[in-house]
Amino acid sequence: MSSITLSMIVKNEEKHLFDCLKSVKDVVDEIIIVDTGSTDKTIEIAEQFGTKIFHFNWINDFSAARNFALSKSTGDWILYLDADETLDPGSKEKLKDICKSNFNHGVRCKIYNLDDINKKPKLQSYTRLFKNSPGIEFRGKAHEQIDASLIEKNYKIIDSDILIYHFGYNIPKKALKEKAKRNLELLLNDYESNHSGYNAFQIANSYNILNDKQKTFDYFKLALEDKNLPNEYRSLALSSIAEYYLRINNINDALISIDKSLEVDPLNIVSNLTASEIYFKAKKGSEAVSFCINAFEENKKGITKKSNSRLLDIFYDEEMILYHGLHISYLSNEQTGIEYFFNKLEDLKTRDKLLWQKELDIIQHLTSNSVLSFEQINFITDLISDYNI
Template sequence: MKSNLKSKKPSLSLCMIVKNEEEYLQECLESVEDVVDEIILVDTGSTDRTVEIAKQFDAEVYHIPWHDDFAAARNESIKHASGDWILQLDADERLDPESKKELRHWLENNSKMCISVLIDSPKEENNKGHISRAHRLFRNLPGIQYSGRIHEQISPSVSKLKGEEGFTNIKVMHLGYNKSEVEMQAKSERNFLLLKRQLAEEPNNAYYHFTLAQNLILQKEYKQALTSLNTALKLGGLPKDIRCSIYNNLTEVHTKLGKYEEAVQFAAKAISLSRNQTTSYLLLYEIYGYLDNPLRQIDCLESVLDITGKQKQSYNEVSLEAYVDETAIYINLGNRYLKTKKLEKAHNYFQKALEKDENNFLALTGKANSFLETGDFQKAQELFERVHQQAPDDFGILEKLGWLAIKLQNFHKGIEIYEKLLTFHPENFNILKRLAALYSKTGNLPKSKEHLLRLKSI
């Protein structure tokens, strides 16, 4: 990439550290190539096409050995930057296209020393994820540098320079939680070792005890995580957003340990620190599921929906904010209302989900079940037919369609469905009995007798 550092507009340098990132790097660089003025890439030992890809974007590539120190590598990257501002990204991150205009606006219209952006980490398999804040945009000034072997930060150096921080809604998409289980485990183990080394150097650093706890939670070492979280609180000195996240982590850990009463208490502490965050309510929803309390689950999800409209505010109040796809929230609310026999509300929430995704399998199934409960068998059948098209071999859906065919006195349709069910379970007593009755109703006595004889042989 050709430098544009003589422009009157503030110039921007992208600074990265990489190793074997050929799978992710190109899309990362494509996301910012029309925003940044130069690309500085520090490679710590790639053996794949990472460097080749970087040079396709005219990146300046520097090579250093890896010394188990992220801050040292980051500082090497910013040492070579010539821009007025520095943007830091990892290879598995992309600048959200809708944030480009806001990014340029902040570069040209603010007096802050560093800028906090939103890191959106979705988990593709379950429509969940979390959003955190990080200082990824800062002025290229003497004295601004990273510190920390792991979970490196520039904020301590900015504080020493008495610089101000700006909060933005610039969004960076992080794909790191969608890597393979092997990759995630290797990353977790690497980070654990670095955190232990960092704590050996700074045993009274509450922040590193907090980050160690998060690593231990990912490794499902909940008792050890509990110790680290309590140590972080005891050492103190942490800002409100980190304390709120610690209480949410304590909620999660106690839930995993089956200590639900304590978990509820810690969630309440997190909510008292920040009422405009959804993480605590989502954790409580899980707890009340274990306690089979659908009414309290409804309260939790209704709170999540209420907060969602104000969520940008909450990103300043908690260091890590969980989220769930709104369609999934509607479906879960529909199911909880269905369980408590509040059928009109159940129906309405399933409908809201279908307005967002008209072919959503779970929403169609839920709405069909709500019609079953109200006795509207015709509408239930229509919806289950749509579900059946998506999952033609789903035994449960076929059973309901068979039952509905009988209720609607469509006996030939019922026979067709139950014969298919019989292919799944040839010796199923109830299916054979139902087929015998259906054939009798349609006047096909030989077939009815055939199934009765099969019943006797079971």
């Protein structure tokens, strides 16, 4: 019977570590934890699960810490998690079954990044499970990866339905910016010696979180120069570039970029939503509505299944897409869109009929240019949040 090692690096993870280890304790045979300087109860929590604990002086390099943990791991298979992640209960037997194999495989797992605050969860596919053998190493000072090393060792990378929940981005915007700043410094340092499209893509994402739109644009352009950049990433980079052009009112280049994005990846939810905005601005209402419908349908499928063979999907709050679609449909006088989005909203709102009736009255007032009452204005004020404003 093959043995499985959980390999982790941690620092001040008392908030999440217990749930993480609890989710895998009856799946793995060995738990290796490398601590990089915790000052809270992280070590105490780890000890409750019979872990082997090692210490590593932090040198601003996630791969260095990961590789140290890997050097201490003795299992036939390696599963690596972050402390703010948990294994889905339904994935335990799937993981065990895969590890019965003796093939040199790297196994892509589905990472579902929860985001209850900003309402933009992500589903990503990363290699998190692999057959252990000498010479395998993580690379990258931030957003470290194992795939390149596995491929060099003639491993086969396979997809799986193993689902891992990640809570690390389910944090307020201020904390998200602090995390982006930390990663950006490491990524820029790494990029000096490794001009990969993946590194440039991650740098662009960090600048985007920090609201530096020019540098976001610049690094997405650099990412596109890498012919090996996966289509899901390429499409998102093109979509962000199109959004940048839209912001400076360069509609022609925005249309060119978003069309390229959708040519690369027609199922990209972000690109379809961005296309709806750009085509609406270009006074092409019918196409704008169609793109918004595509975005809603793909979003619905992805959120429901939480499983596909794609490397990256970003999801949105359903209401946000529906109100956006209704908005552009009314302004474009597209009756098909009005009916579609209105009916979908009604289906969604049946859980709270009184609330929906209030929203419906406001929609009817606004579309007929009627004056809202103070009660209706107060109702709208209560509905507004950072993510939907």
